[in-house]
Amino acid sequence: KAGVTQTPRYLIKTRGQQVTLSCSPISGHRSVSWYQQTPGQGLQFLFEYFSETQRNKGNFPGRFSGRQFSNSRSEMNVSTLELGDSALYLCASSLDSAASGNTIYFGEGSWLTVV
Amino acid sequence: AQSVTQPDIHITVSEGASLELRCNYSYGATPYLFWYVQSPGQGLQLLLKYFSGDTLVQGIKGFEAEFKRSQSSFNLRKPSVHWSDAAEYFCAVVLTDSWGKLQFGAGTQVVVTP
Numbered sequence A: 001k002a003g004v005t006q007t008p009r010y011l012i013k014t015r016g017q018q019v020t021l022s023c024s025p026i027s028g029h030r031s032v033s034w035y036q037q038t039p040g041q042g043l044q045f046l047f048e049y050f051s052e053t054q055r056n057k058g059n060f061p062g063r064f065s066g067r068q069f070s071n072s073r074s075e076m077n078v079s080t081l082e083l084g085d086s087a088l089y090l091c092a093s094s095l096d097s098a099a100s101g102n103t104i105y106f107g108e109g110s111w112l113t114v115v
Numbered sequence B: 001a002q003s004v005t006q007p008d009i010h011i012t013v014s015e016g017a018s019l020e021l022r023c024n025y026s027y028g029a030t031p032y033l034f035w036y037v038q039s040p041g042q043g044l045q046l047l048l049k050y051f052s053g054d055t056l057v058q059g060i061k062g063f064e065a066e067f068k069r070s071q072s073s074f075n076l077r078k079p080s081v082h083w084s085d086a087a088e089y090f091c092a093v094v095l096t097d098s099w100g101k102l103q104f105g106a107g108t109q110v111v112v113t114p
Helices: none
Strands: A005-007 A010-013 A019-024 A031-038 A042-050 A053-057 A064-068 A074-078 A087-094 A110-114 B003-005 B010-014 B019-021 B024-026 B032-038 B045-050 B056-058 B064-068 B073-078 B087-094 B108-113
Touching: A005 A087, A019 A087, A019 A110, A031 A074, A042 A064, A042 A074, A074 A087, B003 B087, B010 B019, B019 B108, B024 B073, B032 B064, B032 B073, B045 B056, B045 B064, B045 B073, B073 B087
Parallel strands: A010 A110, B010 B108
Antiparallel strands: A005 A019, A019 A074, A031 A042, A031 A087, A042 A053, A064 A074, A087 A110, B003 B024, B019 B073, B032 B045, B032 B087, B056 B064, B064 B073, B087 B108
16 A cells, blocks of 8 residues: 655744645554754654644744644644755654554654755 | 663674674663664664563674673674665663653764675
């Protein structure tokens, strides 16, 4: 079956602009989470959505937001971009809970460069 | 504070030699544990996971990991590395009450020499 799909893969934005990244989870997965990866801070959790509701949130400013649609697809938005927002943004999907058979799968990521 | 620690930022290993990557966690309860691998410019690929049961778990690409509750550790091993194992390796944990919220270690960069 298809994996986690993220679009776009690469993008360049200017400071002050906003950006929207998209994530299509694996079919049947209702939990979608987002992570930011930078050389300095490593992998940091942004937020997690389940059934269109934000279930967990990391320590990021309000400029970072997300949403999930009824088909479980998710988008994240970053407004008023700063140079420090340049990063690889990773989306992950999984089934609902921590049942023993569950795994959290990652997409290939969206590379954002802010200039 | 809750944390995941990978003490080794960088490891160099000869092709054919064994590899062990360390991971320690600090949580009140035993979390669910994962090891992921990331090749340059790529996303994260799951190598293996531990939820419960047998403390020695087998993963893909010949990797295995051992969970030791007494040491709060989940170390990754491979008996004989291949040049294609050069990558960055991340240990990650998730708590049962916050499924979907992975906390990652800083990662260990593995370099494989001929």
